[in-house]
Amino acid sequence: MRSIRVAAAALLGMSTLAMTAPAALAQDDDSGFWASVRPTTVEPGEPVRLRATGCEQSVTVSSGVFDTVTIPRGRTTALARVDRDVRPGAVYEVAFYCGTFWQSVDLTIAGGRPERPGPPQRGVRAGQGGAFAGLNLKEIGLGAALITAVLGTTYRISRRDTGDDGA
Numbered sequence: 001m002r003s004i005r006v007a008a009a010a011l012l013g014m015s016t017l018a019m020t021a022p023a024a025l026a027q028d029d030d031s032g033f034w035a036s037v038r039p040t041t042v043e044p045g046e047p048v049r050l051r052a053t054g055c056e057q058s059v060t061v062s063s064g065v066f067d068t069v070t071i072p073r074g075r076t077t078a079l080a081r082v083d084r085d086v087r088p089g090a091v092y093e094v095a096f097y098c099g100t101f102w103q104s105v106d107l108t109i110a111g112g113r114p115e116r117p118g119p120p121q122r123g124v125r126a127g128q129g130g131a132f133a134g135l136n137l138k139e140i141g142l143g144a145a146l147i148t149a150v151l152g153t154t155y156r157i158s159r160r161d162t163g164d165d166g167a
Contacts (some may be wrong), residue, residue, distance in 0.1 A: 035059075035096035035103035045084040045109045051077045056099035063094040065107060082109070 042048055052059040052071050061070040063086035066080040086092070088111030096103045 028102050032037055033096075033098050033101045033103060035061075035094075035105055037094050037105045037107050040106070041108040041110050042082050044082055045090065047079050048107065050080055050094070050096070052096050052098065052103075055101070060097045061094060062097075063107065064125055065092045065094075065109070082107075101151055115137050 033052070034054055036050045036052065038049045050069060050071065052061070054077050056073070059074045060068060061071065061078070061080070062068045063080075065086050068151075069078050069080045069086050070154050072077045080115075086109050088109055090109050092109070093109050094105045094107050096105070
C-alpha cells in the first residue's frame with residue numbers, strides 16, 4: 001500500500017515539473033532559427049550562398065537584389081545570383097521567413113560608398129545579449145516556490161502514516 005502512495009506522489013511531482021518546462025522554454029523568441037548570407041559583400045551578377053538553420057519547414061528568402069528563393073525542407077542552403085543592375089555601394093536587406101519566424105541580414109554591393117536604399121531597415125534579432133538578459137526575479141521566485149511546494153507535497157504524501165500498526 002505504501003509503495004502505491006510513493007509512486008503516486010512521485011508521478012504527481014514529475015508531471016508537475018514536466019508541465020512547467022514548456023512555459024520556461026516559451027519565453028521570448030528563442031526559436032533557434034538562424035540565417036546568413038555569404039559573402040556579405042558581393043559584386044553585381046555574382047552568386048551568394050543563403051543559409052538557414054533551425055527551421056523544420058521550407059524557408060523563403062527574398063530581397064530586392066535577386067528573385068525569391070526557397071530553401072526546401074531538410075536542406076540548409078541555396079544559391080541566388082545578384083542582379084547585374086544593382087547599385088554599387090548599396091546595402092540591401094535579405095529576409096528569411098520560416099513560418100512565423102523571420103531574420104534579416106544585410107547584403108552590401110561592392111564598389112562605391114555604402115549607402116542604404118530607402119529608410120533604414122531593422123537589424124537582425126540576434127538573441128538576448130548575455131547570460132542574464134531578461135532576468136525576471138519575480139518569475140524565478142514564483143517558479144522556485146512552485147517547485148518547493150511540489151517537492152514538499154510529494155515528500156509529505158510519501159511519508160504519511162498509513163494507519164497500519166505494522167501488521
